[in-house]
Amino acid sequence: MQIKATLDRIPGGMMVVPLLIAATINTFAPNLLRIGNFTEALFVNSAPALIALFLLCAGAQINLSNVGVALGKGVTLLVVKWFVGAAIGLLAYIMAGPNGLFLGLAPLAIIAAMTNSNGGLYMAIVGQYGKEDDKAAYSILALNDGPFLTMVALAIFGAMGFVDGMFSLVSFISVLLPIVIGMILGNLDPEMREFLGKGSDMLIPFFAFALGMGINFEAIINGGLSGVMLGIATVLFTGTAGYLAFKAFGWNPIVGAAEGSTAGNAVATPAAIAAANASFASVAELATVQVAASTVTTAILLPLYIAFLVKRLEKKNKLQQYYQTAN
Template sequence: MRIKATLERIPGGMMVVPLLLAATINTLAPDLLRIGNFTEALFVDGAPTLIALFLFCTGAQINLRSFGVSVGKGATLLATKWIVGAAVGLIAYMLADSNGLWLGLAPIAIIAAMTNSNGGLYMALVGQYGNKEDRAAYSLLALNDGPFFTMVALAIFGTMGFVDGMFSIVSFVAVLLPILIGMILGNLDEEMRVFLDKGSSMLIPFFAFALGMGIDFKAIIEGGLTGIILGLLTVFVTGTAGYFIFKAFKWNPLVGAAEGSTAGNAVATPAAIAAANASFAPFVELATVQVAASVVTTAILLPLYMGFLVKRLEKKGYRVEEGDLVKMQG
């Protein structure tokens, strides 16, 4: 059976399929895997440990030596994603209803999904529409993997009075320390970076399954539908913002649009945030499913949106040539 190949053909399949499978088990037979010992430790209670290990492996992939390469483009993409995502999250907090939701969306899900980006999808898109400088910018974009920028936004909103409770320094460091240790280790030893890179992808289905064991179908139906809205916001708001920001700098605007996605690892962010601040715990289940739905939506929609933008540029007399946008003659 070609299980891995089948999962990889599904957008975000390595994360979404285990999550939905676990949610199905939890809905129909919630005690099936709650039998104690190693089984329950791995498949039910393992999410915090698995997420921590995932963040450690992810941190090892942040290459400080490459920061000088395409730092301008990378920093611009990073800043655009964070500012736009945080701004929409702030609007959500300001307009939230009595349940703490906006358009059915948990604000924590909005920030987690819109400030994070799918690195693999970005690389695939700039491989088609960008140049080597655009691909090298990914070394900086790795910084938006994980909960750090989401925590920064929420900490700011806390000082503004929009978030109940603040992150203590100890809690903040406790979440980020695995990333920092991994980053130090990966930069000290290239072989360790390569070794830990395998863990980044391998752990995703395991912590996704464990997270799914805390979700029932009611939450999936509610979160899945609103999660599609979150995916639409991510593509059309952050992607379009990146497009026009790059256009303003006279860079290839298609590269800016290529950041309009949500990465599969963002599904772990709500749980990581709640681990640092218990006031977010009531929203973890809904936010996790909404982020998961955004992953799938953006993976399908962003390439289509990029195709639309290419056609739009061609109608204006431009084409992509060796990763650069050039004016067609005649």
């Protein structure tokens, strides 16, 4: 039975197939694998640890002479993602109706969903289509985790001020540290670089499955059509913007498109902002379910969009060229 060969024929198959299988299990039989001990630890709760190990292995492949490229890519991803999300959110505020909604969407939900990206999904896609410095760029992209950048956008709009304590330097360092440790090991000992390099690809289907166990398809129903629209817009607008930005710099545009998602932790952003400023309390619940729907929608749609972009580049015989010049 050629399981690996079948997965390899599916664009992003090593990531998207385990993720969708797990999401299906979590939706219809959520307790099937939540039986404790090693089973639950590996298949349900392992995503943070496996992604951290993936980052360490990826960090070991980074040559210090290329670290500037990783920094540039990370900053580009972060800025493009935030700018597009903030701009569309501002447009939604300007064009909102008397009920404060734009096409049924809470502007708060738009900003929360579009300025925050799913790091696990990004790493899974980049693990298949990117290079080592693309993986290391996540250490900068991780700055959009949580409500901080959403609050920055709202502060710029004059809707609220900065809120103390919503961004933690320690949290940022905790994301960066596995990459740094791997980078140190790989640069001190080429044999360690080779040894750790064997681990990164193997980890992808396992942390993808664990990520899927945090997805429930019911979120799409609860969020309604508006939440699905938000997910589609997040993929098309922020993913395409990242694609075009990376293409303009001569980098692999597939990596830029990999930011076009909404992270699961963005679901908590509306409530966090409402807690900081009571003026958002009236839309917090609606925004929460819409962001949740966007999270699920982007987790399904982004890999399909990536597959479309990959085939488009392959037809033009340009994908291999980006692989060769990515570093």
